[in-house]
Amino acid sequence: MKKKFICHLMNGTPTNSNLVPTSEHFICLKILADECHLFRYILKCKRCGQIYFFEFYEVIDWVAGNDPQYSTYIPISTIKEAEKLNTKSSFELCYVTPRLQDDWGAKDTVKNVKWVR
Numbered sequence: 001m002k003k004k005f006i007c008h009l010m011n012g013t014p015t016n017s018n019l020v021p022t023s024e025h026f027i028c029l030k031i032l033a034d035e036c037h038l039f040r041y042i043l044k045c046k047r048c049g050q051i052y053f054f055e056f057y058e059v060i061d062w063v064a065g066n067d068p069q070y071s072t073y074i075p076i077s078t079i080k081e082a083e084k085l086n087t088k089s090s091f092e093l094c095y096v097t098p099r100l101q102d103d104w105g106a107k108d109t110v111k112n113v114k115w116v117r
């Protein structure tokens with residue numbers, strides 16, 4: 001059964017700046033991973049209290065320095081759910097829906113923000 005989430009970030013569109021998550025939207029509840037190019041946090045929306053599993057992942061291609069970056073926000077109901085997601089690889093997280101992707105590629109001039117449902 002799909003759960004319903006009420007966060008304002010769920011209702012944005014790519015042209016709606018509401019959708020673009022920033023640190024101003026969240027408080028960090030727990031740090032799950034804090035490595036050089038991989039960060040995983042449990043975040044809580046300041047407005048509505050919705051919690052998210054968050055991953056930031058930077059692909060190192062050793063070329064120009066402007067490496068592709070991927071930010072994933074997965075709305076969750078419990079901290080336990082986040083700890084379960086934390087056992088998955090970055091690749092496996094690509095199969096979890098719904099999730100908010102905030103990606104930036106080396107060739108992009110703007111961020112590519114979208115919901116994957």
Ligand SMILES: [Zn+2]
Pocket residue numbers: 006007008009045046047048049050
């Ligand atoms: Zn919210």
